[in-house]
Amino acid sequence: MAYEKEKEIAIAAVTGAALLCQEVRRQMVPEAMAKQDRSPVTVADFGAQAVVCKTLRELFPNDPIVAEEDAAELKTAAMAKPLQQVSQYVQAIIPEATPETVTRWIDYGNGSVGPRYWTLDPIDGTKGFLRNDQYAVALALVEAGEIKVGVLACPALTIGDTTGILFIAVRGAGAVMQPLSGGSAQSIQVAASIDWAHFRFVESVESGHGNQEQQSAIAQAAGITADSLRMDSQAKYGAVAAGEAVLYLRLPSPKSPDYREKIWDHAAGVIVVEEAGGRVTDMTGRPLDFSQSAKLVNNRGVVVSNGEIHDKVLAALQ
Numbered sequence: 001m002a003y004e005k006e007k008e009i010a011i012a013a014v015t016g017a018a019l020l021c022q023e024v025r026r027q028m029v030p031e032a033m034a035k036q037d038r039s040p041v042t043v044a045d046f047g048a049q050a051v052v053c054k055t056l057r058e059l060f061p062n063d064p065i066v067a068e069e070d071a072a073e074l075k076t077a078a079m080a081k082p083l084q085q086v087s088q089y090v091q092a093i094i095p096e097a098t099p100e101t102v103t104r105w106i107d108y109g110n111g112s113v114g115p116r117y118w119t120l121d122p123i124d125g126t127k128g129f130l131r132n133d134q135y136a137v138a139l140a141l142v143e144a145g146e147i148k149v150g151v152l153a154c155p156a157l158t159i160g161d162t163t164g165i166l167f168i169a170v171r172g173a174g175a176v177m178q179p180l181s182g183g184s185a186q187s188i189q190v191a192a193s194i195d196w197a198h199f200r201f202v203e204s205v206e207s208g209h210g211n212q213e214q215q216s217a218i219a220q221a222a223g224i225t226a227d228s229l230r231m232d233s234q235a236k237y238g239a240v241a242a243g244e245a246v247l248y249l250r251l252p253s254p255k256s257p258d259y260r261e262k263i264w265d266h267a268a269g270v271i272v273v274e275e276a277g278g279r280v281t282d283m284t285g286r287p288l289d290f291s292q293s294a295k296l297v298n299n300r301g302v303v304v305s306n307g308e309i310h311d312k313v314l315a316a317l318q
């Protein structure tokens with residue numbers, strides 16, 4: 001099958017990173033360090049990025065990686081203690097890790113969008129991670145602007161009897177989920193609109209990451225009467241792909257109308273939903289454009305659906 005090696009390496013890398021995140025949560029109360037844009041980052045974000053970037057670089061040395069974090073601040077004297085912690089957590093996954101190698105591995109993620117690249121969010125939903133809620137490790141391979149492979153680990157997500165879900169999709173080959181702790185893969189499909197129990201929508205917990213008022217109005221216009229399920233991270237894409245909800249709305253926040261979505265906040269989730277039979281566009285109906293830069297400069301807002309209700313949602317947005 002096409003992309004077999006990419007898929008296997010991505011699964012190994014993301015699973016290692018997710019284990020690291022779970023260890024951090026088990027062993028300490030993760031603290032937020034503030035980045036220059038004042039958003040939070042933790043030792044687990046850095047550690048997860050080191051694990052994934054090191055694994056990818058070894059197997060695909062020519063592929064650029066466009067990842068959220070970078071190690072510049074971590075290298076400063078004031079960060080010696082957190083860097084030591086990052087290094088210890090990475091060591092549990094990759095024994096040869098040291099503070100020096102770990103910062104180098106993190107910075108493998110400073111690549112640029114090009115004809116073929118990986119994009120990584122080492123922890124999507126850092127605020128959820130800090131709150132003990134949902135978070136995800138999200139990795140995707142993009143070629144000529146088209147997402148080809150996506151692997152999304154949601155360690156805190158429960159579907160059926162399983163907590164800790166790994167979503168995997170390859171373009172044209174469908175989407176599956178499997179227990180993050182190991183076990184067999186199960187093919188997933190979005191829910192049909194007649195599936196009333198799942199005829200509901202998901203949105204961010206963080207009100208500043210969307211427009212909750214408009215999101216509920218649009219969902220209602222599409223015929224959804226149930227309250228939204230609020231969850232952090234790309235676990236929302238997983239919920240739509242696995243048929244737990246039929247719609248995920250992320251409309252520009254009135255507080256940051258010029259915000260442009262980041263590619264790593266979407267790429268893995270998009271292919272998982274598309275391969276599960278769903279549809280993803282921006283709020284004007286355009287496909288998300290992963291060919292430009294780390295930001296989705298040609299898009300505003302994101303609409304993720306079971307496909308069936310997509311046009312109705314877009315019409316309500318016009």
Ligand SMILES: Nc1ncnc2c1ncn2[C@@H]1O[C@H](COP(=O)(O)O)[C@@H](OP(=O)(O)O)[C@H]1O
Pocket residue numbers: 039068121123124125126127128204205206208209210231232233234253256259262265
């Ligand atoms: N004003 C804004 N509008 C939309 N998304 C934003 C935003 N500010 C930050 N984000 C993004 O929202 C992501 C979390 O999404 P969600 O609310 O669905 O959990 C963050 O990812 P990180 O947690 O990886 O930094 C961050 O990239």
Ligand SMILES: [Mg+2]
Pocket residue numbers: 039040068126
């Ligand atoms: Mg962040």
Ligand SMILES: [Mg+2]
Pocket residue numbers: 121123124125264265
């Ligand atoms: Mg993110």
Ligand SMILES: [Mg+2]
Pocket residue numbers: 045068121122123124125126
């Ligand atoms: Mg992140």
